[in-house]
Amino acid sequence: xxxxxxKGKVQTVLGPIDGQxxxxxxxxxxxxxxxxxxxxxxxxxxxxYLAEQPISRDHxxxxxxxxxxxxxxxxxxxxxxxxxxxxxxxxxxxxxxTIVDNTNxxxxxxxxxxxxxSRATGLNIIMGSGYYVGEAQDRDFDSxxxxxxxxxxxxxxxxxxxxxxxxxxxxxxxxxxxxLHDRERKVLRAAARAQKQTGIPINIHPGRHExxxxxxxxILGDAGADLHRVIMSxxxxxxxxxxxxxxxxxxxxxxxxxxxxxxxxYPTELAVAHMPNDVQRIKEIIELAEQGFLNQVLISHDIxxxxxxxxxxxxxxxxxxxxxxxVMRCWSMSEEDINTIIIENPRRLFSMA
Ligand SMILES: [Zn+2]
Numbered sequence: 500x501x502x503x504x505x506k507g508k509v510q511t512v513l514g515p516i517d518g519q520x521x522x523x524x525x526x527x528x529x530x531x532x533x534x535x536x537x538x539x540x541x542x543x544x545x546x547x548y549l550a551e552q553p554i555s556r557d558h559x560x561x562x563x564x565x566x567x568x569x570x571x572x573x574x575x576x577x578x579x580x581x582x583x584x585x586x587x588x589x590x591x592x593x594x595x596x597t598i599v600d601n602t603n604x605x606x607x608x609x610x611x612x613x614x615x616x617s618r619a620t621g622l623n624i625i626m627g628s629g630y631y632v633g634e635a636q637d638r639d640f641d642s643x644x645x646x647x648x649x650x651x652x653x654x655x656x657x658x659x660x661x662x663x664x665x666x667x668x669x670x671x672x673x674x675x676x677x678x679l680h681d682r683e684r685k686v687l688r689a690a691a692r693a694q695k696q697t698g699i700p701i702n703i704h705p706g707r708h709e710x711x712x713x714x715x716x717x718i719l720g721d722a723g724a725d726l727h728r729v730i731m732s733x734x735x736x737x738x739x740x741x742x743x744x745x746x747x748x749x750x751x752x753x754x755x756x757x758x759x760x761x762x763x764x765y766p767t768e769l770a771v772a773h774m775p776n777d778v779q780r781i782k783e784i785i786e787l788a789e790q791g792f793l794n795q796v797l798i799s800h801d802i803x804x805x806x807x808x809x810x811x812x813x814x815x816x817x818x819x820x821x822x823x824x825x826v827m828r829c830w831s832m833s834e835e836d837i838n839t840i841i842i843e844n845p846r847r848l849f850s851m852a
Contacts, residue, residue: 502657509851521845530616532576554806564806568806573805582810584616585809593820597622604628630673649690673690673701677710704733731752736761736774744783748787756798777822778830788832797845798819
């Protein structure tokens with residue numbers, strides 16, 4: 500199907516569907532991922548020992564792995580197919596229909612496995628493209644020009660990834676650091692070009708600094724991106740004062756609270772310490788709604804390591820539907836507003852423009 504024939508359609512790994520078929524959607528998850536790039540080896544002997552332990556829900560230190568997720572190598576790898584099926588079925592059984600896998604190049608993206616998981620679960624799966632943080636890229640990356648990266652992304656959208664020919668429905672998550680890496684700037688500009696030709700959304704993983712999102716928005720805007728189709732991830736793992744969030748919303752972009760379920764503490768391994776709880780997330784969303792920006796809010800869990808999965812005693816992919824939506828009702832959010840966030844906004848954004 501040509502790109503013009505795709506207008507209004509959503510591109511899933513098993514082919515195009517109508518936006519109406521998306522239903523309740525998690526816009527930022529990882530069905531498979533190898534996040535080893537974030538592994539932080541502890542200095543002390545006990546930490547080094549724990550770093551190499553396989554994760555299981557019966558491990559006596561499972562609580563510690565939950566608090567320091569980046570200091571265990573096995574925790575950062577979601578590779579097993581049957582586990583992915585079981586985990587996603589919990590989301591389906593809670594009423595979910597579509598999941599967006601934000602895993603892209605060099606993070607163990609697996610188009611064929613995503614197709615199998617989609618068939619086994621009956622869920623729509625949308626696959627990502629482009630590049631994560633500069634640090635995750637290999638030497639080969641630096642020989643690629645902006646044009647070539649844009650062509651690569653366009654080919655992923657129109658022809659499919661490599662020999663699998665499975666097509667992507669998202670540019671992202673594009674990893675950015677603070678300060679921004681030159682590699683990341685190149686990817687952002689290439690993504691804007693690819694978006695201009697294809698009309699699919701861009702998802703951004705911003706750097707851990709309150710000025711990072713606006714820096715990225717300016718780069719994307721200068722390169723011609725449609726900012727109304729730019730999703731700014733991780734609104735809830737760097738503190739953004741309301742004024743900063745409104746600045747992003749007024750620029751047109753979508754604010755994604757995507758670490759629902761990760762509460763109360765932040766791993767000091769990353770040398771930052773901020774993590775709201777779900778109620779604080781909901782309050783920030785209500786603030787945005789009061790300012791007229793409910794149409795620019797998305798929510799998800801961004802499950803990218805083992806201890807957040809059911810299999811290992813975590814909250815799993817059904818947490819928002821089972822536990823967060825009832826709390827939204829407690830805070831007097833209407834069914835209409837909740838559906839705007841979990842159904843209507845994803846449908847508008849993932850339907851090709
Ligand atoms: Zn992610």
